[in-house]
Amino acid sequence: MKRGLLDRVGLDAATLGLWRSIAIYNGQPWRRWALDRFLRTLVRPGDLAFDIGAHVGSRSRALARAGARVVAFEPxxxxxxxxxxxxxxxxIRLDRRxxxxxxxRAELAVSARHPxxxxxxxxWRGRVAGDEGFRGVEWGERVSVEVSTLDILIAEHGEPAFCKIDVEGHEAEVLAGLSRPLRCLAFEYTPATLDLAFRCxxxxxxxxxxxxxxxxxxEARFRLDRWLGDEAxxxxxxxxxxxxxxSGDVYARLVGPRA
Known part of the structure; x- marks a missing residue:
């Protein structure tokens, strides 16, 4: 949508991007039902769950509907x-860190139209900029945000039974701030930067x-019919x-102490 039309209808690119995300992630009830069924296999009522990169809250709400106590992190x-x-x-407790x-503190590069x-x-931003899936994406704004670590957040909120991490190429940095194994977690991967998933x-x-x-x-379902060890x-x-x-999400569940 061109700038002139945005001005005429009283919308800026950031608001349009927010509405687009709401429509995609919260405006499709069949997606919500599938996500509810899926996440109920990962958390039990009363569990604590972290949603790191909560975006418009679709995962946070689904975890809460499954009975979890949720902390949603969205800077x-x-x-x-x-x-x-x-x-x-x-x-659901909101944490803006x-x-x-x-x-x-760190600088968050914001894409207004593709938030x-x-x-x-x-x-990550430099590597995916030339990928076909990111054609037309511009990171035109910068926001200074407070940064914490998983260790600190666990000390404050408790240890989560499930932790979802979706932070656009920053997932390995999130895990670098964790010093203990968690029972179950998920992190996003992108084919153009698959080595970052391997770092995780x-x-x-x-x-x-x-x-x-x-x-x-x-997809709110596992692609594999059985869980695999690291090498496989x-x-x-x-x-x-x-x-x-x-892109997609890797799910990891703890089976024992480090060998």
Missing amino acids: QPLFADYLARRLDPAT AVGRAPG TVSTLSGE LDRLGELGRYEFNLAVGE FRARLALEAARNRR
């Missing part, structure tokens, strides 16, 4: 303000012994990424 001001108005504080390797790909990772697998292997599955795109999963993830060229 992007437009989305955080939206969540503050929309989330039920009785079941980003999560990374060390506490401090789902706003990121703290300059490396490396870090999890340092913390404990895990088995893995994956979901492709926004790496090969399967590379195959799926080359075959589908779609």
Whole structure:
């Protein structure tokens, strides 16, 4: 949509991007039902869950509907303000901090028209800029945000039974701030930067012994009919990424202490 038309209808690119995300993630009831069924296999009533990169809150709400106590982390001001108005504080606590390797402050690169790909990772942004799936995406704004670590957040909120991490190429940095194995977690992968997903697998292997599955795109189901160990999963993830060229989520569940 051109700037002149946006002005005439009283919308800016950021608001349009927010509405687009709401329509995609919250405006399709069949997607919500599938996500509810899926997440009920990962959390039990009363569990604590972290939603890191909460965006418009679709995962946070689904986790809460499954009975979990949820902490939603969203540093992007437009989305955080939206969540503050929309989330039920009785079941979902909003935390406006980003999560990374060390506490401090960092610069969030914001894509107004495509806010789902706003990121703290300059490396990831530079590498995906030429990928066909990111054609037309511009990171035209910068926002200074407070950063905490998973270790600090666990000390404050408790240890989550499930932790979802979707932070556009910054996932390995989030896991670098974790010093203990978690029971179950998920992190996003992108085919154009698959080595970043392998960094996440490396870090999890340092913390404990895990088995893995994956979901492709926004599918609320596991792609594999059985969970795989590290080596077999790496090969399967590379195959799926080359075959589908779609982003997705890696799911990891703890099976024992580090070997």
